[in-house]
Amino acid sequence: MALLIKNGIVYDPLNNINGEVMDIMIDGNKIVSSINESKAQVIDASNKIVMAGGVDLHSHIVGPKVNSGRILRVEDHYKDLVAKTRFTRSGSGYSIPSTFVTGYRYAIMGYTTVCEPANPPLKMIAVHDELNDIPMIDKTSFILFGNNWIVMEYLKEGKIKECAAFIAWVLKRMKGYVIKIVDPGCEEEWKWGNDIEGLDKEVNNFGITPKEIIRGLCEVNKLLSLPHPIHVHTNMLGTPGNYRITIETMDCVKNIANNNQPLIHMTHVQFHSYGGSNWASLSSATDEIADYVNKNKHVTIDMGQIIFTDTTTMTADGSFEYKLQKLTGERWVNSDVEVEESAGIVPIHYRRNNYVHAVMWAIGLELALLVNDPWRVFMTTDHPNGGPFTYYPKVISWLMSKKARERVLKRIPRMSRRRTNLEDIDREYNFYEIAIITRAGIAKILGLKNKGHLAPGADADIAIYDFNPKQYDPSRDYKEVVRAFSKAAYTIKDGEIVVKDGEIIKPVIGKTFWVESEISRDLESSIASSLNEKFRDYYTVSVDNYVVPKDYLYKPWPIQVKAKI
Amino acid sequence: MAEIILTLKHSLKVPLDASIISPDNFAGKSINEISSLKLWRGNKQITLGEVFDIKGEAGSNANETVITINGDLSKARRIGKGMSNGKIVINGSAGLYLGEDIRGGVITVNGDVGSWAGVGAKGGLIEIMGNAGDFLASSYRGARSGMEGGMIIVHGNAANEVGGWMKNGTIKIMGNAGIFVGANMQGGSILVSNDCGVRAGAGMRGGRIVILGYIPSILPSFRIEEIRASVKVNGDKISGPFYLFNGDFAEGGKGNLFINVTKNPHLKRYEQYIP
Numbered sequence: 013m014a015l016l017i018k019n020g021i022v023y024d025p026l027n028n029i030n031g032e033v034m035d036i037m038i039d040g041n042k043i044v045s046s047i048n049e050s051k052a053q054v055i056d057a058s059n060k061i062v063m064a065g066g067v068d069l070h071s072h073i074v075g076p077k078v079n080s081g082r083i084l085r086v087e088d089h090y091k092d093l094v095a096k097t098r099f100t101r102s103g104s105g106y107s108i109p110s111t112f113v114t115g116y117r118y119a120i121m122g123y124t125t126v127c128e129p130a131n132p133p134l135k136m137i138a139v140h141d142e143l144n145d146i147p148m149i150d151k152t153s154f155i156l157f158g159n160n161w162i163v164m165e166y167l168k169e170g171k172i173k174e175c176a177a178f179i180a181w182v183l184k185r186m187k188g189y190v191i192k193i194v195d196p197g198c199e200e201e202w203k204w205g206n207d208i209e210g211l212d213k214e215v216n217n218f219g220i221t222p223k224e225i226i227r228g229l230c231e232v233n234k235l236l237s238l239p240h241p242i243h244v245h246t247n248m249l250g251t252p253g254n255y256r257i258t259i260e261t262m263d264c265v266k267n268i269a270n271n272n273q274p275l276i277h278m279t280h281v282q283f284h285s286y287g288g289s290n291w292a293s294l295s296s297a298t299d300e301i302a303d304y305v306n307k308n309k310h311v312t313i314d315m316g317q318i319i320f321t322d323t324t325t326m327t328a329d330g331s332f333e334y335k336l337q338k339l340t341g342e343r344w345v346n347s348d349v350e351v352e353e354s355a356g357i358v359p360i361h362y363r364r365n366n367y368v369h370a371v372m373w374a375i376g377l378e379l380a381l382l383v384n385d386p387w388r389v390f391m392t393t394d395h396p397n398g399g400p401f402t403y404y405p406k407v408i409s410w411l412m413s414k415k416a417r418e419r420v421l422k423r424i425p426r427m428s429r430r431r432t433n434l435e436d437i438d439r440e441y442n443f444y445e446i447a448i449i450t451r452a453g454i455a456k457i458l459g460l461k462n463k464g465h466l467a468p469g470a471d472a473d474i475a476i477y478d479f480n481p482k483q484y485d486p487s488r489d490y491k492e493v494v495r496a497f498s499k500a501a502y503t504i505k506d507g508e509i510v511v512k513d514g515e516i517i518k519p520v521i522g523k524t525f526w527v528e529s530e531i532s533r534d535l536e537s538s539i540a541s542s543l544n545e546k547f548r549d550y551y552t553v554s555v556d557n558y559v560v561p562k563d564y565l566y567k568p569w570p571i572q573v574k575a576k577i
Numbered sequence: 578m579a580e581i582i583l584t585l586k587h588s589l590k591v592p593l594d595a596s597i598i599s600p601d602n603f604a605g606k607s608i609n610e611i612s613s614l615k616l617w618r619g620n621k622q623i624t625l626g627e628v629f630d631i632k633g634e635a636g637s638n639a640n641e642t643v644i645t646i647n648g649d650l651s652k653a654r655r656i657g658k659g660m661s662n663g664k665i666v667i668n669g670s671a672g673l674y675l676g677e678d679i680r681g682g683v684i685t686v687n688g689d690v691g692s693w694a695g696v697g698a699k700g701g702l703i704e705i706m707g708n709a710g711d712f713l714a715s716s717y718r719g720a721r722s723g724m725e726g727g728m729i730i731v732h733g734n735a736a737n738e739v740g741g742w743m744k745n746g747t748i749k750i751m752g753n754a755g756i757f758v759g760a761n762m763q764g765g766s767i768l769v770s771n772d773c774g775v776r777a778g779a780g781m782r783g784g785r786i787v788i789l790g791y792i793p794s795i796l797p798s799f800r801i802e803e804i805r806a807s808v809k810v811n812g813d814k815i816s817g818p819f820y821l822f823n824g825d826f827a828e829g830g831k832g833n834l835f836i837n838v839t840k841n842p843h844l845k846r847y848e849q850y851i852p
Contacts, residue, residue, distance in 0.1 A: 087720035
């Protein structure tokens with residue numbers, strides 16, 4: 013069916029369109045340059061903002077740890093119950109919503125693509141089961157490799173090609189999109205009850221350092237020509253003084269870079285930008301981080317903004333969750349995924365009057381405001397670690413309005429204000445930049461050519477927000493920004509209107525995409541035969557029970573790339 | 578005071594989410610408006626008028642509104658949710674979560690109530706003439722925020738886990754209580770006028786529990802302090818004598834447990850440990 017979006021105020025940074033009033037035409041599931049207007053359904057978007065559908069780079073929405081979180085936090089579901097409507101199913105959950113509610117809430121905010129950032133390969137069948145269950149959005153999953161025994165063995169032996177072949181095998185068979193690295197080496201060490209400080213200490217039993225793992229996987233990423241750079245959650249998350257490790261991590265792959273192409277993405281950097289030496293002397297070290305990011309083009313980051321609310325932390329960084337549990341005394345989950353990873357969950361309530369939490373809040377915003385190039389910093393809350401994704405409109409308002417930030421700053425402890433620089437930052441994002449950090453830039457760094465923009469040929473994933481920049485000034489009327497971005501006037505998914513005036517009017521099933529990096533036949537067959545042996549030695553499952561068949565997915569969408577090996 | 582009377586038309590076969598029934602929601606509305614309020618019965622959304630005969634009139638604000646409900650409401654849950662003022666009288670039994678998050682006003686039940694009555698209460702008064710179910714004024718499973726204020730009086734018996742994670746306020750039970758009275762309690766007072774089960778005050782970090790009847794045993798993580806002649810609960814002096822235990826030392830030991838001496842001769846052996 014043809015759709016015509018008339019007179020919208022369009023922000024499309026990938027095509028350099030900055031607030032021009034223009035029409036967008038859709039035929040089928042694609043944006044086109046011309047349609048038969050007499051037969052098209054017309055949406056009047058005059059005095060409304062039109063952007064490509066939102067893309068979330070980092071949001072824990074499915075997977076075994078999300079499910080354990082749901083089991084652990086019954087009260088989180090009890091306090092947020094969602095009734096069914098004519099078009100939608102019922103559900104529940106505030107910080108960890110059930111699958112259907114997750115999809116609905118994203119669509120209502122105008123988001124159409126979401127990345128689940130951390131899954132061990134062993135659990136991918138469950139992951140795809142859940143991804144199938146999330147309606148409304150396109151989705152993908154990142155696969156954890158940072159503590160994988162097989163990866164560490166290959167890297168130790170210097171078999172970089174074999175390592176690349178193994179990773180291509182896993183990404184293809186388990187249907188993942190990105191090499192995700194969480195706390196490289198440290199989690200293996202944590203399973204023995206130990207901790208690694210820094211990037212240069214060897215991992216027990218493997219004789220390899222975290223730095224070597226990051227560098228090795230970065231090379232692998234290049235060999236396989238994967239669309240997204242390595243996605244790194246580096247060591248010492250949430251530890252005062254950890255900004256040095258963060259800079260060291262970014263710096264350790266610098267000499268692999270060429271042409272200033274991004275080749276490392278540092279995720280939820282808010283949790284990695286702490287100065288000071290203990291919690292009492294915690295301060296913001298965003299100056300150093302932002303300075304490094306501004307000077308070095310091979311790095312991209314996302315915010316990991318925290319929200320003052322009751323939420324759940326869940327990460328593959330099991331050792332950090334142990335420390336957090338010791339700190340808060342909350343109930344917790346910690347788990348070991350054989351051969352591959354660990355994970356942990358601890359509920360947390362970020363409070364405005366807590367000095368540490370207030371500093372964390374300021375750090376997230378400082379990162380986004382101090383990094384000059386919006387194409388290399390993205391908006392996330394690391395849902396649900398920093399706060400539920402439903403708070404994105406609020407984060408947008410903080411970025412767009414100094415007044416909105418000051419309103420919170422007035423109410424946080426004076427010491428937190430002194431230890432951070434947020435008060436002195438005058439920068440305010442405009443809608444063009446917001447479109448970059450919430451869709452265009454993310455689609456670009458993910459290598460999704462049909463997402464995040466509105467040129468002919470792009471997927472017809474569009475969000476229309478009821479905000480008139482001529483009438484309101486986002487800097488002054490930040491509440492209007494929150495209102496507009498909380499409930500999209502229209503969300504269009506694959507050419508169909510799925511949300512109107514903030515309500516779902518048509519449930520749809522989105523695609524699940526993954527990357528298939530084509531490697532040479534010989535290498536592929538040799539790695540497949542050697543894996544049988546490794547599985548017999550290490551795993552409790554056999555290879556045949558390990559892989560996810562293609563027909564397991566509701567809407568499979570492989571993305572082919574050509575590897576260099 | 579304006580009174581509005583709801584009478585159940587026919588008995589409830591599936592659960593009814595009655596959180597809409599509160600003086601705050603009824604105040605200032607006409608009978609027609611009230612009977613067209615929407616609520617869920619099972620998986621169907623219906624109007625209040627389909628379940629109840631509605632008579633009388635609502636006051637202009639919550640303060641002046643009295644809601645009287647007649648019939649067996651043991652399948653109706655969340656009656657009076659979040660009410661801030663006014664009065665609800667239930668002639669019959671009430672179901673789960675009666676007076677959830679109540680902030681003020683009065684709920685009187687001339688019958689029994691289900692589990693989790695007064696969960697998350699922050700003020701007001703809930704008076705139950707019959708028996709109460711499990712988790713009276715406790716926190717919801719997993720949550721760490723129990724009752725924060727107000728008063729709950731049960732004239733009959735209460736089942737297990739009265740006042741879990743309670744922070745403030747008063748709970749008075751005129752009959753018996755089950756096991757785990759005041760589990761994980763952090764403040765406030767609980768009075769059990771009759772017998773109670775084992776493990777009273779498990780994990781408590783503050784507040785006081787007064788037991789006037791028989792208790793089978795005291796947890797080993799409690800320590801006897803002294804014998805007191807009387808104790809005050811919400812300003813009322815109750816004469817004893819009482820054994821005063823401190824605990825729970827597994828959690829820091831700032832809570833007080835008062836146990837009637839005369840009803841518990843089997844605890845006499847503790848007297849030798851009084852410092």
